Amino acid sequence: MEELFNNHEKLVQKANLAQSIKATQACIDKLTSSRNAIAANPKSASLTLAKLQNDTMGDFDLITKELKDVYKGQGSYSKALEKKFKDKPLPTSDYDALSSHPTLINRAIAMHLLREGQFSVASTFVQEASLNSSGDEMDVVSSSQQTPERKLGADSLDSEALRKQFANMHNVLEELRNRNLLPAIEWARANSKALETRGSNLEFELGKLQFIHLFLGGSSFNDTRDIWEGQQNALEYARREFDRFQNRYLREIQQLIGAMAYSPNLKHSPYRRIFCNDDAWEELGNTFMREFCSLLGLSADSPLYVAATAGAIALPTLLKLQTIMKEKRTEWTTQHELPVTIHSIMIEVIIV
Amino acid sequence: MAELTTTKLNAESHLLLDQPLLRLPHEVARRNFKTVQKHVERERDVVLSSLKSTANASLTGQDPEQSIASLDTMISRMQGLKRKMESLHDQEKKLHQQSRKRIQHLTDLYEIPSLADVKYDDWSKIRLNRLMVDYLLRCGYGESAKALAKEKDIEDLVDLDVFVQCHAVEESLRRRSTTECLAWCVEHRPMLKKIESNLEFELRLQQYIELRRNEKVIEAKQHAQKFIIPQIDIRQPDTSRAAGIMAYSPTTRAEPYKTMYSQSRWNSLADLFVKTHHELFSLPPRPLLHIALSAGLSALKTPSCHSKYASSTANASSSTTTVCPICSTELNELARKLPYAHHTKSNVENDPVVLPNGRLYGRDRLFEMSAKVGLADGFVKDPTTSELFNNGEIRKVYIS
Numbered sequence: 001m002e003e004l005f006n007n008h009e010k011l012v013q014k015a016n017l018a019q020s021i022k023a024t025q026a027c028i029d030k031l032t033s034s035r036n037a038i039a040a041n042p043k044s045a046s047l048t049l050a051k052l053q054n055d056t057m058g059d060f061d062l063i064t065k066e067l068k069d070v071y072k073g074q075g076s077y078s079k080a081l082e083k084k085f086k087d088k089p090l091p092t093s094d095y096d097a098l099s100s101h102p103t104l105i106n107r108a109i110a111m112h113l114l115r116e117g118q119f120s121v122a123s124t125f126v127q128e129a130s131l132n133s134s135g136d137e138m139d140v141v142s143s144s145q146q147t148p149e150r151k152l153g154a155d156s157l158d159s160e161a162l163r164k165q166f167a168n169m170h171n172v173l174e175e176l177r178n179r180n181l182l183p184a185i186e187w188a189r190a191n192s193k194a195l196e197t198r199g200s201n202l203e204f205e206l207g208k209l210q211f212i213h214l215f216l217g218g219s220s221f222n223d224t225r226d227i228w229e230g231q232q233n234a235l236e237y238a239r240r241e242f243d244r245f246q247n248r249y250l251r252e253i254q255q256l257i258g259a260m261a262y263s264p265n266l267k268h269s270p271y272r273r274i275f276c277n278d279d280a281w282e283e284l285g286n287t288f289m290r291e292f293c294s295l296l297g298l299s300a301d302s303p304l305y306v307a308a309t310a311g312a313i314a315l316p317t318l319l320k321l322q323t324i325m326k327e328k329r330t331e332w333t334t335q336h337e338l339p340v341t342i343h344s345i346m347i348e349v350i351i352v
Numbered sequence: 353m354a355e356l357t358t359t360k361l362n363a364e365s366h367l368l369l370d371q372p373l374l375r376l377p378h379e380v381a382r383r384n385f386k387t388v389q390k391h392v393e394r395e396r397d398v399v400l401s402s403l404k405s406t407a408n409a410s411l412t413g414q415d416p417e418q419s420i421a422s423l424d425t426m427i428s429r430m431q432g433l434k435r436k437m438e439s440l441h442d443q444e445k446k447l448h449q450q451s452r453k454r455i456q457h458l459t460d461l462y463e464i465p466s467l468a469d470v471k472y473d474d475w476s477k478i479r480l481n482r483l484m485v486d487y488l489l490r491c492g493y494g495e496s497a498k499a500l501a502k503e504k505d506i507e508d509l510v511d512l513d514v515f516v517q518c519h520a521v522e523e524s525l526r527r528r529s530t531t532e533c534l535a536w537c538v539e540h541r542p543m544l545k546k547i548e549s550n551l552e553f554e555l556r557l558q559q560y561i562e563l564r565r566n567e568k569v570i571e572a573k574q575h576a577q578k579f580i581i582p583q584i585d586i587r588q589p590d591t592s593r594a595a596g597i598m599a600y601s602p603t604t605r606a607e608p609y610k611t612m613y614s615q616s617r618w619n620s621l622a623d624l625f626v627k628t629h630h631e632l633f634s635l636p637p638r639p640l641l642h643i644a645l646s647a648g649l650s651a652l653k654t655p656s657c658h659s660k661y662a663s664s665t666a667n668a669s670s671s672t673t674t675v676c677p678i679c680s681t682e683l684n685e686l687a688r689k690l691p692y693a694h695h696t697k698s699n700v701e702n703d704p705v706v707l708p709n710g711r712l713y714g715r716d717r718l719f720e721m722s723a724k725v726g727l728a729d730g731f732v733k734d735p736t737t738s739e740l741f742n743n744g745e746i747r748k749v750y751i752s
Contacts, residue, residue, distance in 0.1 A: 001455065001458060001459045001462055004374075004455055005455050005459065008448070008451055008452060008455055009452075011381075011448055012448045012452060016441065016444055016445070016448070017385075017388060017437055017440060017441040017444055018441065020388070020392075020437065021434060021437050021438060021441060024430065024433060024434045024437060025434060027430060028427060028430045028431060028434065031423060031426055031427045031430060032427055034423065035420055035423040035424065035427065038416055038419055038420055038423070039416075039420055042416035042417075043416075045410045045414075045416040045419050046407070046410045046411050049403070049406060049407040049410050049419060050407055050411075052403065052407075053400075053403050053404060053407050056399065056400065056403055057400060060392075060396045060399075060400065063392055063396075064392065064396075067385075067388065067389060067392065070385055071385065074378075074381065074382055074385060077378065078378065078382075081374055081375065081378065084367075084374075085367070085371045088365075088367055088368050088371060090368070090371055090372070090636045097646050097689055097690055098642040098645060098646050098686065098689075099638060099642060101685075101686060101689065102491070104685050104686045105487070105641070105642075105645070105686065106491075107682070108682040108683055108686065109484060109487070109488075111681070111682045112484075112682065113500075118500065118503060120499065120503075121496060121499045121500045121503055124495050124496045124499050125488070125493060125496040128493040128494075128495055128496050129491075129493060129496075197738060199721050199735065297680075297681065298680045298681060298682070299676060299677045299679070299680035301677060302677075302682075303677035303678065303680045303682040303683040304480065304484075304645075304682060304683070305476070305477065305480050306648070306652065306677040307644075307645050307648035307649050307652060307677060307678075307683055308476075308479070308480045308483060308641065308644040308645055308648055309476045309479075309480070309648065310647075310648035310651045310652050311643070311644035311645055311646070311647035311648025311649070311651065312366065312368070312369055312476070312479065312644055312647075312648070313366075313467065313651075314647045314648060314650070314651040315368045315369070315643070315644070315647050316362075316365040316366075316368065318647050318650075318651075319368065
């Protein structure tokens, strides 16, 4: 990359149009001063013009020379690019099994934008995509029957309902980032049954963090001012809320309450790991997102992201395969299976 | 552990998708430069020759006022040239800025040691956004592309202007207008010649067909004289067909004239233009997102993804895992059309047991899970189907 960078810097610093513009200005200056000289002394006209003719020729030669430097600079950057990508041919379109399914890709993109919380981009996209396809697919179905979603190929996708769901998800996540657990707790309670079926600890984990948050006075654990009040609030919260968790999480609850004995010296207590864990918020946010998507029947990570990334990782292998098959003129006998293993750990890395 | 080495990031081979990222701004910069050269050459010829004739006229006793007037014309021409150069220089600076950011973006990849690194995740997200913008632009969804690029702050890493211009010309052809595309051809004539493009000829042929369609026989003949007959040596059999069409009316059923009259010829022209345009700018003919996705889907897909039996990874109420990305609604239909990679390694729990419903689980994990959901002792729950079973019904299985 360094060679590329250096070659390009030469263009930025030196081999650009700045010099030839300067030479052009010099040419203009000479023309102007000759013009003024003739105006001041009309008798000198012939002599001045004869000299000017020579000068201007020289000026243009200079401009051309400066341009040549730009040309050379571009040439060597071209060469550096060539070298960099010599052994990296663009994959040929043999792989493009997707071009006949634009609506499916559009749908995947729309869902990706929603799940990423890009609501305004998503709505622009839904609009644009539905406008466009009405022109192209007029022959197939009369366009008046089609809702925008349908034209996006989103038969099974109610994009408005999905938008609301994801808006809610991002709202909860945003609140979590602001250290407000209540919307998350509310959601977990509303979906308590489904979460329990999945064996998820999310609801309890949220309650636990709320307890810790109150315990620490809603501020950082170095602050000792409100420590007594914080403990009271936490205890009250535990009495009010933890009853429902008694069966499944008795041990954890006992731990939480037991920690009170170590206050205000929690930092040096065996409970340090439970109480002084700043990552807990982020981890819980991730768990929340995972559970939220699972209940919608969607994977936790964006499939578009996972697939595109896996694709970028797998491409060198697939290209090699393509080359070998071409060279040996062999064909893989099973039509639906590729003769390569793309190491599973690589895929696990992305999914996990 | 040996397996960890496979997560090593080899940036060099990872750049397969990124060639156009650097190529395009460079191609545009080169085109920019050629425009400057053209302007300079033209002004050089004009100014030098008019300077020569002014000097000669002055020698033969021309009024100095006349000479001053000619000089004023030359000065204003040169100022015009300088203005043009300056505006192209601004373009150049913008392009350099873009290229520099792009080189930096690729250099970042070289500094990430492992695929498991958080930084790779970030980088890869930027790449996905780039690929999506590229896809949106190619589909003509300019507004969405702009909005996404702006929101993600990657405007220097994507090529909004080039694609928007390309799409405008493409659309004009689909609206059955040749004006915009012909102007584009004139602007790029030297490069089109170099790749031996037939785009301009095809446009002229279309104009000719339209004249014939509208019974403007005289204009059609003049048009042919000017644009089609000169190509007679290199564009056979098209030129003969063009001559032949004079004898057939637009409603003819005789081939190849029927095809030539067909309105779908406009769409072919639009496709030809896009193909030529992308070739000229070193852009791949297909969206890079397609390439990445189809490779990725094949790599991730397993035979169970489209199996009619409920799989543990396709089931939202399953507690074993989250939903697998291929089974998730977004890509499931797309993945169905693609082959899957050969998975030689399968992960089987080392203490497998079978439930009465025929499902296999790891014994320890099954018990752990059942305890976690608060089941009474002596019972287990199938995490996929939520059925309850008595411990006595579980049987150990041996893999042979």
